[in-house]
Amino acid sequence: MKDSWYREPWAWLVFILPFTAVVAGISTYIIANTNPDPLVVGDYYKKGKAINLEVGKVKMAQKLGLRFALQLDGNELIIKPTGIEKVFPLLNVNFAHPTLAEQDFYLALTPDGNGHFRHQFEQPVGGKWKITLTSFEGHWKIQDTVGLPQKNFIDFIPDPIKAQ
Structure with a gap:
């Protein structure tokens, strides 16, 4: 009898790495847009x-x-x-x-x-x-x-x- 996929540790590793990258990207986007650097000059x-x-x-x-x-x-x-x-x-x-x-x-x-x-x-x-x-x-x-x-x-x- 075969075990379910969610009991396999390698499956979680494959899912968690891309999920972590997505969460970090979203967090970076939110931080960059809510705390803009006032020293940046537009023109x-x-x-x-x-x-x-x-x-x-x-x-x-x-x-x-x-x-x-x-x-x-x-x-x-x-x-x-x-x-x-x-x-x-x-x-x-x-x-x-x-x-x-x-x-x-x-x-x-x-x-x-x-x-x-x-x-x-x-x-x-x-x-x-x-x-x-x-x-x-x-x-x-x-x-x-x-x-x-x-x-x-x-x-x-x-x-x-x-x-x-």
């Missing part, structure tokens, strides 16, 4: 043109000879122009957190009597930040990634490689 051409525009702004800062020094000691931020005599009516300062976009913030600073830009934070600002300095008109840009706080002044120099 790469437009993004590339925007990067070229940003590099152009950094090159403009180089051409103008712009340099700044930044210090964040305690809760006081000080940004001072170095190497140039030009006075800026307003300086845009963007702080971008590398991983948490909800912590990003923006400051519009006006110079004091010495031409330095100051801001007093209510709470300490610490950690790694991508800081971008731009003119009021947006014609030039300088950016760098720094660890805060900084007790000593650090130089902000236009670098096209950091603009990307």
Whole structure:
């Protein structure tokens, strides 16, 4: 008398392997569609043109000879122009957190009597930040990634490689 097929271990092995692959494929599809990656850009051409525009702004800062020094000691931020005599009516300062976009913030600073830009934070600002300095008109840009706080002044120099 012959045994039934479901009592044979080799039959279960033949059925379970393809079934596992189907379940894994469906799971992967569901995960990919319910948790999309926010860093993926749909139109790469437009993004590339925007990067070229940003590099152009950094090159403009180089051409103008712009340099700044930044210090964040305690809760006081000080940004001072170095190497140039030009006075800026307003300086845009963007702080971008590398991983948490909800912590990003923006400051519009006006110079004091010495031409330095100051801001007093209510709470300490610490950690790694991508800081971008731009003119009021947006014609030039300088950016760098720094660890805060900084007790000593650090130089902000236009670098096209950091603009990307």
